Amino acid sequence: MIQLGEWLPDQADIMNSGVTVATNVFPAAIGYHSMNSFVPYSNAATNTIKGIFAAKDTASNTKLFAGDATNLYLHSTSTNNLDPVSKVGGYTLDDGETWRFVQFGDYVLTSGGVGETVQSFELGASSNFADLTNAPKADFIAVVRDFVWTANVDTGAGRLPYRCQWSGFNDITSWVPGVDQADFQDLPDSGAITGLVGGEYATVLCEKAIYRATYTGPPLIWQFDKVVAERGCAFKNSVCNSGNLVFFLASDGFYAFDGQKASPIGSERVNEFFLQDFDSNYDYRMSCSVDPLNEVAMWSYTSTQSPTGQPDKIIIYNYVLNKWSLAEIEADYLAPMFSAGYTVDDLDNLAATVDGLSQQLDSRFFKGGQYFFGGAYGDKIYTFSGAPMDAVIETGEAPMSMGKHSIVVRSYPYYEDGSVSISVGTRNNQSSLVTYSAPSTPNVSGFAPHRSQGRYHRAKLNLSGGWNKVIGLDVEAREIGRR
Numbered sequence: 335m336i337q338l339g340e341w342l343p344d345q346a347d348i349m350n351s352g353v354t355v356a357t358n359v360f361p362a363a364i365g366y367h368s369m370n371s372f373v374p375y376s377n378a379a380t381n382t383i384k385g386i387f388a389a390k391d392t393a394s395n396t397k398l399f400a401g402d403a404t405n406l407y408l409h410s411t412s413t414n415n416l417d418p419v420s421k422v423g424g425y426t427l428d429d430g431e432t433w434r435f436v437q438f439g440d441y442v443l444t445s446g447g448v449g450e451t452v453q454s455f456e457l458g459a460s461s462n463f464a465d466l467t468n469a470p471k472a473d474f475i476a477v478v479r480d481f482v483w484t485a486n487v488d489t490g491a492g493r494l495p496y497r498c499q500w501s502g503f504n505d506i507t508s509w510v511p512g513v514d515q516a517d518f519q520d521l522p523d524s525g526a527i528t529g530l531v532g533g534e535y536a537t538v539l540c541e542k543a544i545y546r547a548t549y550t551g552p553p554l555i556w557q558f559d560k561v562v563a564e565r566g567c568a569f570k571n572s573v574c575n576s577g578n579l580v581f582f583l584a585s586d587g588f589y590a591f592d593g594q595k596a597s598p599i600g601s602e603r604v605n606e607f608f609l610q611d612f613d614s615n616y617d618y619r620m621s622c623s624v625d626p627l628n629e630v631a632m633w634s635y636t637s638t639q640s641p642t643g644q645p646d647k648i649i650i651y652n653y654v655l656n657k658w659s660l661a662e663i664e665a666d667y668l669a670p671m672f673s674a675g676y677t678v679d680d681l682d683n684l685a686a687t688v689d690g691l692s693q694q695l696d697s698r699f700f701k702g703g704q705y706f707f708g709g710a711y712g713d714k715i716y717t718f719s720g721a722p723m724d725a726v727i728e729t730g731e732a733p734m735s736m737g738k739h740s741i742v743v744r745s746y747p748y749y750e751d752g753s754v755s756i757s758v759g760t761r762n763n764q765s766s767l768v769t770y771s772a773p774s775t776p777n778v779s780g781f782a783p784h785r786s787q788g789r790y791h792r793a794k795l796n797l798s799g800g801w802n803k804v805i806g807l808d809v810e811a812r813e814i815g816r817r
Contacts, residue, residue: 335748336793337806338365338727340657343607348764348790350730355794358723360628360650361657365805366727368752368797371720372663375708376400376409379416383710385433386669389442391457396672399442399455400715401425401433406444406453406463409715416715419462425450430618432571432667436477436532438506445475448488454506468509470499473570476532479549480504481515485530485538495526498538498547500556515555521545525566529573531580537591539567539582544591562596565589571620574631576653581622581631590653599651604658608649612636616643623668625707625718629654634665634709661723667710671717722752724798731759731768731792734811739789744781744810745774752801760788770794787814 339352340361347354359366381402389397398409400416404424407416427433431447442455443466452469455462472484473495482501487494499518502508511517521527525541536547536556544562549555565584567573572583580591587605589596600608616636624631631651640646648661648668708717734740745756755773773796774782791811797804 335806335808336729338729338795338804340603341659342603342730344603344605345730347731347792349732353727353729354731354792355726355728356659357727358661358663358725359659359727359804360630361652361655361659362803362805363655365803366659366725367803368722368725368801369661370718371723372665372709372711372716372718373720374711374714375717375719376715377413377415378713379407380405380713382666382712383715384427384431384667385435385444385446386667386671386708386710386715387433387435387437387442387444388670388672389435389437389457390672391440393458395457397442397457398671398715399435399444400710401427401444401446402713403427406433406455419455419460421453421463421465431473432621434473434475436475436482438477438482441506443475443482443506445472445484447471447473448486448493452484467507469501469506470509472499474527474530476530476536478532478536478547479534482506483530483532483536486527487518494520496521496524496540498527498530498536515552517555519547519556519558521558524560526570528567528570529580529582531573531575533578535593537575537578537580537593539573539580539591541568542566544596546593561594562591565596569617569620571618572622572633574622574624576624576626576629576631579653581624581651581653583633588651599653599656600658604649611638611647613638613640613643616640616645619643619645619666621645621665621667621709623670623707623709625670627705627707628652632668634663634668665709665711665716668707669709670705670707671715672705722800722802724796725801725804726794726796727804728759728794729792731790733790734809735813737789739787739814740791740811741787741814742784742791742809742811744783745793746781746808746810747776747795747804748806748808749795749797749804750802752797752799754798754801754804755796756782756784756807757794757796758784758786759792759794760786760790762789764790768792781810 341356342352385401435444452466453463454466471488473486502514502516508514524543529539531537538545567582568585588600622633757770759768
């Protein structure tokens with residue numbers, strides 16, 4: 335059996351031990367899994383959504399927030415609307431700014447860039463967001479132990495892209511340096527701060543370095559260690575994390591930082607493909623997040639094929655299997671969410687009939703408090719909860735018989751559910767273009783018939799119709815000489 339190995343677009347097609355195309359799929363231990371389509375979840379906001387956050391209060395009630403360039407919203411399951419919950423006067427985010435949310439106790443906090451003061455919403459009490467008292471304006475926000483951190487800030491006297499500033503101990507309104515352990519730290523030799531990740535310690539990603547800040551208590555408060563000095567994060571919207579494992583995009587490709595070192599995860603596999611496919615003129619439109627259920631980090635980006643700058647592809651990394659794949663999906667934002675739960679009556683807000691639901695009826699987000707993964711496309715929240723997407727997987731190229739022509743007559747695909755068709759690609763030398771046969775589907779005997787002649791062969795599998803898994807195929811070929 336030809337097993338469908340990992341996606342290796344940076345390697346040559348000839349004798350590629352993996353696959354050269356793996357589109358609209360998730361990597362699996364053996365082969366690939368289907369990926370659900372990206373379907374609408376909410377009604378429209380005013381503008382393109384630039385941030386999404388799901389929060390739970392102490393009673394486990396869930397709230398789903400979103401934001402665009404002028405408003406912050408709270409999703410309503412009773413109407414499926416995004417109801418404005420902005421402060422008086424609203425907001426003005428530019429093209430390069432997004433809403434970044436955190437939860438601190440019963441407070442949802444969000445930063446909208448250095449043009450906006452950090453916003454606060456108390457779950458169970460607030461009806462609108464409001465300026466967080468004494469807080470700075472900042473590009474980044476995180477919760478580190480019992481503190482709220484901001485980074486790349488504007489203190490009112492001017493922008494300080496190399497500064498971290500944190501609140502007082504367990505007090506989101508205390509920001510006076512030297513009071514209640516509130517303070518700031520400048521990192522002047524590493525470029526602008528491009529990412530901030532909280533947790534037990536702070537991970538501060540800069541253009542030229544990565545710092546780890548560990549709590550020590552008074553008088554120092556935090557100890558800053560430059561743990562990576564040879565590289566940093568080149569794109570501020572490329573940072574996401576699974577616990578203490580932080581993923582980011584440097585100028586030479588993708589890395590994972592574990593608190594001690596930055597390890598390459600895309601070298602010789604996807605870096606060359608991505609850096610050629612990524613249109614960096616629209617780097618500010620990149621978004622990324624981790625889907626812990628599928629154990630993948632996902633980056634939505636604008637490719638060089640996009641005619642308008644709309645993000646049109648998602649590159650996917652399974653951090654458990656250390657494998658990659660790609661999706662051709664237009665998404666403006668990626669984010670994890672919790673559902674508020676739907677009654678039968680509430681389903682009327684999503685579609686007039688059950689058959690009209692874009693989500694599958696057994697999807698997790700119809701159950702209150704359930705985790706699901708999604709994002710935004712344009713002015714609506716979307717989820718990855720639709721039917722399995724049509725997918726394409728293409729094997730590497732190899733001769734069936736060394737130095738001789740062969741004719742492929744049969745292929746036996748191994749897959750679960752849905753349907754598959756197979757095209758055979760052939761050529762006679764490495765400088766020729768590949769010619770593909772017409773797609774052939776398996777017959778009642780389980781094989782797809784072919785008559786594809788050449789010196790080098792490859793197989794393209796097209797999967798559709800609610801398919802689930804695919805692991806490989808067998809090929810029957812006949813040697814026909816050295817012509």
